[in-house]
Amino acid sequence: MARAVTNNRKALNTAIAWSIGLVIFFPILWTILTSFKTEAQAISNPPVFLFFDWTLENYAVVQERSNYMRFLWNSVFIAGGSTILGLIIAVPAAWSMAFVPSRRTKDILLWMLSTKMLPAVGVLYPIYLLFIKMGLLDTRLGLTIVLMLINLPIIIWMLYTYFKEIPGEILEAARMDGASLPKEIIYVLTPMAVPGIASTLLLNFILAWNEAFWTLNLTAAKAAPLTAFIASYSSPEGLFYAKLSAASTMAIAPILIMGWFSQKQLVRGLTFGAVK
């Protein structure tokens, strides 16, 4: 009897949760579906849901007309470059704070976090001006540096919380056996920290990929990543739903897949260890 009740309740939970989940996911699903329609079907009245002539034409047209691959490459370069550069700088810093803490470590960590709270718009003009002066405006390098800097506090924090979980005794043992500092980091620490480093890399790649303030304000035609490319569709001439959907689907698909792998790290990475 009790079993039946639980099963009933489970069925009810399932029905409610799936309905809500589908409603929330619907805009994404609708975008993906529309990307396979013709322009006429995309705005047909009544809307067609599944029974239309599936076509890949939009994807081909988007690539052909706007050179989609270039924007994609810019996104990959900027998001990937800023993440890797950030990790190179953050790993030693997080290591030293986690394993050789001093009285000031806590203050330094909090100060680093505070730089993340600086509203971007407050420093927009100075950065813009510096970029012009240094010839970095509308370059991939310039954007890579800025995105690295805005995500550096999150990278350091995530790595710090992961490193903190590695028992210090293991490192001490390695030191006693005569391992030098670089060897200790490469052979002892890194293998244990790989999962943490990997999730940090994943989450920061996502954050950099989706960043839409600096990418919109510091790029024009040359270095524009996908965020800026999609924004260009807001002009009237770009009002082609099927093509907009195809471009959008290509821009979000890789990140959706990565995001599914990093949902657990998301909490840790964006709450700075305050919720575990």
Added chain:
Amino acid sequence: MATQQSRSAARLMMAPAVILLLGWMLVPLTMTLWFSFRKYLPLRGGDLGWAGFDNYTRFIGSSAFWPSVQATLVIVGGVLIITIVLGIILALLLDQPMWGQGIVRILVIAPFFVMPTVSALVWKNMFMDPVNGLFAYVWKFFGATPVEWLSQASMQSIVMIVSWQWLPFATLILLTAVQSLDSEQLEAAEMDGASFMSRFWYLILPHLARAITIVVLIQTIFLLSIFAEIFVTTGGAFGTKTLSYLIFQRVLESQNVGLGSAGGVYAIILANIVAIFLMRIVGKNLDA
């Protein structure tokens, strides 16, 4: 002696990160402060000298200032209320036993990974467009006149788009907190005859208080500076010009850098007030 050595090594390893972040913070901040006291119009004569507190008073005195404060508060407040109320409901629901829990979780979290320009454009065109949008079709189906969402109900529309983007974040964090709830305590309360509402008020909500505070603080910091959603949908028209957007327009569109920088200083102060509270919680957690 090894400690002395490792201490100096540690300092050396921290140096690049500290120096970079220090530069990233101090250089632009100093420049913004400097510009905010100058009459600086790059396209109309350049730096025209000292302005005192003129920019600060003019920024607050302009007719666009108070509406922008109001727009900012409505967006931040509206999104916070929606995401937290729905987030709590969703977190409690997702914690229940069900089939396909993992998949539902993925469906609910997905919007967070959509880039802001994509979600803004998809909502604007495919849902909220008064002619071809899906909402217009539904309205017509029921015999109603389609709403011109982004002009007639511009604030509600933007609050809705941004809430859709941030609901996953609130849900995920609240779910993490719900899962750490002591289930034995809940069962005991249930056996003692406590109704769901009283269990919610006296056990669940107090347990979630900390997570809710963190969601409020972190989202506030991000929401204060939302940009792409407004840039793509209304461009700041129809009463959706937030403080951040107003500063952006002053600085880059009308190239009044002095005035915009004074606005920037206000925005920085505002964000810091929120940040102090967040830092306190995070700092406490570091000690534990």
